[in-house]
Amino acid sequence: MKFGVVVNEGPYTHQASDSAYQFTKAALAKGHEITRVFFYHDGVNNGTRLTVPPQDDRNIQKNWTELGKEHDLDLVVCIAAAQRRGILDENEAKRQGKDADNIAEGFRISGLGQLIEAGIMSDRLVTFGD
């Protein structure tokens, strides 16, 4: 079965990003397909490579990046939500005249249409947030 996953909450806030990650991992382990993970609202904060959590804590961004690499996941950060919160890739940084970008490996910035498309492409769309 095809699953789309939506993450509406930032890392280390309540539990949404952790729950979404565990759900995604369990779905993949069962042989299901993840069409896309869409990071929306504060969820875009999962996609910055500049987080430095304590070494004895989980690294949520790295977990997503590694799971994405292992299963070729499409990790999409909403562009409008990202710009408001300072999540930029190289192109966006250039376009907005900023001196740095911070998008994490394996994530890409795109539009809200990607969420609609994920809904159309997937048998189930599962939302995690607060």
Added chain:
Amino acid sequence: MSILHTVNKSPFQKDDLKSCLAHANEGDAVLMIEDGVYGAIAGTAASQDISNAKAGVYVLGADLAARGIAQDKVAEGISVVGYDGFVDLATEHSAVNSWL
């Protein structure tokens, strides 16, 4: 068409679980996750709503454990599932509705 409802708020904090249980139909499933798992403890104000529910009621075991709630504290009629069970519930119902 049946629905899997997920509830992630404690019933002692918000009314989501109560509303969800009242809306869920026969054949639906209600899964308590995150702080929602506090609703699964036996003998609380939420227990009556759960026993009156038409839908099947489930709780995520990992989130119970994370909050130090032993499985023998879970009210009768509630099934404890893992993340694999969460995935199965999502496949068995035609849509997933997250009560956020």
